[in-house]
Amino acid sequence: MSESLLQFKNVSKSYYGNRVLTDINFDVKKGEIHALIGENGAGKSTLMNILFGMPVITSTGGYEGEVLIDGKLINFKSPHEAMYAGIGMVHQEFMLIPGYTITENIKINREITSPNIVSRVFGKRLETLDMVQMNNDARKALDKLDMGIDEFIMVAGLPVGHMQFVEIAREIDKTGIKILVFDEPTAVLTESEAKNLLAAVRRLADKGIGIIFISHRLDEIVNVADRVTVLRDGELVVTKDIGDTDAVEIASLMIGRKVAIDRVQSDTRKISDEVFLNIKDLHVAMPGEMVKGIDIEVRKGEIVGIGGLAGQGKLGIANGIMGTYPSRGDITFNGKPMKLHAPHSAIASGIGFVSEDRKGVGLLLNESIELNIVFTAMQVGNRFLKKKGPFRFQDDSGLRKHALKMIKDLDIRCESPLQHAGSLSGGNQQKVCVARALTQDPIFLFVSEPTRGIDIGAKKLILDLLLKLNEEHGMTIVMTSSELAELRSICDRIIIICEGRVEGVLPPDASDAEFGLMMSGSRIKKGKDSSGGRAPNV
Amino acid sequence: MSETNGNGNNLLQNSRSLFGNIGLPTAIIAAFWLFTLVVGHFVGISMSTLVSDTIKRAGMNGILVLAMVPAIQSGTGPNFALPIGIVCGLFGLVCSIEMDMMGMGWLLASFSIAIPLAAFVGFIYGKLMNAVKGSEMTIATYTGFSIVALMCLAWLMIPFRNPKMGWFIGKGLRETIQLDAVGAAQILNNFLMFKMGEVIIPTGLLLTFGFFSALVWLFFRSKSGIAISAGGINPKFAQAAGLDIDRNRIFANVISTILGATGIIVYSQSYGYAQLYTAPLMMAFPAVAAILIGGATASRAKVSHVIVGVVLFQGLLTTALPVANEVFAGTDLSEIMRMIIQNGIILYALTQVKRGVQ
Structure with missing residues (x-):
């Protein structure tokens, strides 16, 4: 049982100068179930891609460090070679x-x-x-x-x-399968199916196959694994025997203390008791982000965060309400019932939306910054238009004036308002998206993944901007983000979504462990043993 | 245009930006056209005739090429179903003859019958395009073919009585109807026509083309025009901004069909004949080729692409045919060359579709 089947020695990997894995050392023994856990982007997939010799690794300059199987150094050039060496993978899909x-x-x-x-x-x-x-x-x-x-x-x-x-x-x-990787194998299974699967995994391990078990369900890991390795931001936090730890500890190790963005709160904020947006039993059919019945109440003047792991449905909420994906449910906004799957009426009723898909949904990449900024206001609000006979033409001077004001207000770094939006940096593109939403004069703002793919300085600017909008204009904001740290920095409360439902609501200053447990869907009270079981949605 | 300043690096950059702005196919066709002009000069073909012909043919084909712009901008791709608009135009034109209209009256009557009809048919065609998203170009081509075939029956069976366009024996309309008979041949071309040296300038024709170009250009600066373009570039963006993409696509195809109908009337008066039956069958292809040469892609087109493209394409055809006949005397290469150039361009352009969309 103790000989090492697979060993990673000081493995590091960077993509285009961006370090995603740093000095990973871990091993899998014969007949062992080794759980691998980490948030999205922690480096799990990259590590597996290295093991399988995926082209995405070889074509970006390979990796540093050594990978050994049965003590022999390997360096697979293709998944085919990995397969012949006895490595198999069970896919999530x-x-x-x-x-x-x-x-x-x-x-x-x-x-x-x-x-x-x-x-x-x-x-x-x-x-x-x-x-x-x-x-x-x-x-x-x-x-x-x-x-x-x-x-x-x-x-x-x-x-x-x-x-x-x-x-x-x-x-x-x-023949000769030695190592089997399970990538979130239970994500799509029912509870009893998952139980059967875990039993099968155990049997395979008993036959001497080394198993790498990737999952974010902590209770499963605690139940089935022999050892657990926690990855965070591309670094190996710890490898522990499962007997020496519990779900609460793993959860807090997974979230960890990231570079916190300071939480500043001014006294001028007013949160009224009025329920501004009332979501009842919302279902959204967004591929990969299914929402399966969510109830949320948002009060006027609040900043509400929606968090959770990728694929759990947090992104579907804003998309469903804004009508970009088919949805059903009862939504009341500002005292009036809202029609679903009608983007036009959603925008007209005063909701702004900054999409998580900046390049796909958020921008016309080959059009000017100024057109991108005023587009929705022009099409829905009939602004920035000049009437001439039966036609309404764009009002060039009004449009330019507004664009220049926005560029100044939001500090969009560009050469001119005529520059194509596609040529801007990620942070500035995001500001253009926010500028467009603001141009609609919304009273309510949905912001999804506002800082995805932008550097830390720009992140701070975007978050400050959202906070300023809330403080100075009383704008109610619902921010959806995969980055817990940024949710915790500006939100009044954070709703955690798991498997398409509300798993729970936490204050921003709740502990890492509470967040970690809730995000992984294991609602285990502190101190209690890992009795597991999924709680009904809130 | 780039200026060469001797520095190798700069030259490379300049040539790249030259092709970046103008596009490789445009540059190649332009160079080829110049080459045929030079050869033509040496084999003794009258330059003024060539230039006059080029201007005339560019003017008469212009509106048909213009019809591609709304379709491409809305995201349905080049309007390969242009024959639909064309038969609407032809129908207006023969109805107008049937009513015994003459001259300008004939022209205006043709427009006023053809345009509402084209709007209606374009609406139905737009609905069809929405039902077949993803394979618009193929479906459009065969829709065009089918309509032409259907209209072959119609031309035979509709009981028109005016002897100016009937067969001498039997029923139905003639294949070619002379517009001389209604005093409308070259009626636009001859309006304010003048000569610059040996070169004939068909002012009225060019004004008409210019007028429609300006209309289309203005339209794409209006609220609806911007909405249509946005839907074509990025449907998801347009949807998120609350636009009804399907309605915009229908609207764009209505405009395109109307332009096709108008275009064929202008074309016919300049040609002097209205050609019925299978004549419209292949008419979409030169129009598609022209706008693609002008620098448009299957997903992006501007009025400037129309003007550049129609001049280059028609220029090349008018020059290459007599030159080829002169150089390869005794053979009939000209028609073959036209086919090679036209279809080659369409083929090239269609291979670039993905790159155009990015």
Whole structure:
């Protein structure tokens, strides 16, 4: 049990001078389940990409440090090589062909064949499939997982939990599999399916396979893993035996103390008791960010933060209300019921929206800064227009005046208002997006991922700007962000979304552990043991 | 235009920015046109005739090329279904003859019948384009073909009675209707026409083209025009800004179809004949080629692209044909060359579609 199967020694990686992994040292022993945990962007995927020799690593100059398997130095150039060396991966999204049987899916591209007349002439690719042998192999792999399901059934129509098992069966059918990586394997499973899966993972480990188990469900990790390694901001925080720690500690290690942006509060702020936006039972079908029934009340003058891990649905909320994705639910805004899936009426009723997808939804990259700033106000509010006969033309001078004012007010660094928005830096692009939302004179602002992909100085400017809008103009703001630190720096309260529902609401000064536990969906009270169980939504 | 100042590095940069602003296909076609002009001069073809022809043909094709702008800007891609607009125009034109209109009256009557019809048909076509998002160009091409085929029947079966356009024996309309008969051949071309040396300037025709160009240019500076462009560049952005993209696309295709209808009437009067039946079948292609040569992409087009493109494309055709006939005497390469150039350009442009969208 103690010999090291896989070792990472001082592994570092940077993308274009941007360091994403620093001096990672960790190892996986034979028959061990080693959990890997960290927030989005902590470096989990990069580490796995290095292990699998993904092109994204090799094409960006490789990595520093050493990776050893069975004590031998390896440096895979492609995932194919990694596969031959006995490394397998079970993906979060299934890579199965629905119209094929389970056997065919398990054996794809590794079919067992026997020669026939045609293949003797035209080569190996035309040999006959040995279905009997293939079915036997598939059966063996499924039996290893205690799966009673018949191997000749089509994958299409199988329950999600079974698909996951087929995926695992494919990996263990590969001869000489030594290391198996599970990337959030339970994310799409129901509780009982997840339980079965975890039991199967344990059985595989008992057969001597080393397992890397990536998950953000702390209770699962505590239940199944032997050791846990916590990554944060590309650094390895700690590796611990699971017996020496608990979910609360892991959660606080995962969040950690980041460079805090100071929290400044002025006394002039007024938060009234009036509920400004009332969201009831909101469902949003945003791919990758599904919202599954959320109730939120926002009071006038508040800054509300919405946090949570990626893919849990926090981004879907603003998009659903603003009508960019199909949604249903009862929304009351400013005392009036709101129509859903109607961006025009949402904007007209005084809600501004700064989208998380700056380049895709937020900007017309090849158009001027000034057009980007006034666009929505022009189209929805009929401003910056001059009437001439039946036509309404853009009012060039009015538009320019406003754009110059915004450029000055928000300190947008550009050469001229005619410069294309696409040529600006990320922070300045974001300011253009904010400027456009402000030009609509909104009374309520949705801001999603306002600091994504911009440098720390610009981050501070954007956050200060939001705070200023709230303090000076009494604007109610709902900010959605993956960065807890920035939510904690300006929000009055932070709603944590997990699996499409509200997991809980925390004050900004709550402890790291509380945030960590809530974000990973493990609602374990301090002191209590990891009894697990998901609480009903708030 | 770039200025070369001897420095190698600068030269490279300049040439890059030259191609950046004008575009490689535009530059190549322009160079090729100049080359044929020079060859033409040496084989003794009258330059003034060539220039006159170029101006005339640019003017008569101009509005048809202009019809591409709204369609491209709205995101439906070049209007390969231009024949739809064209048959609307032809229908207005023959109705106007049927009513025994003459001269300017004929022209105005043609417009006033063709335009409402084109608006209606364009609306339906726009709805079709919204239903087939993602494969607009292919569907548009075959919609155009189908309409032309359908109209072949219509030309035969609609009981027009005016002898100016019927067959001498039997029923139905003639393939080619002479507009001399209604006193409308070159009616726009001859308005305020003058000669500059040997070169004929068809003032009325150019004014008409200029008028429609200005209209389209102004339109894309209006609120609706900006909304249409935004929907074409970035549908997600437009949607988030509360625009109804589908409605804008329909509107753009209505305008495009109307321009097609207007364009064919202007074209026919300059040509002196109205061509029915299968004549409109391939008419979308030269128009698409022209705007693409002018520097437009399948997703971005400006009025300046129309003007540059139509002059270059028609210039090249008018020059290359007599020159080719002269150089390769005894063969009929000219038509083949026209096909190669026109289709080659469309092919090139379509391979660039993705790059254009970025």
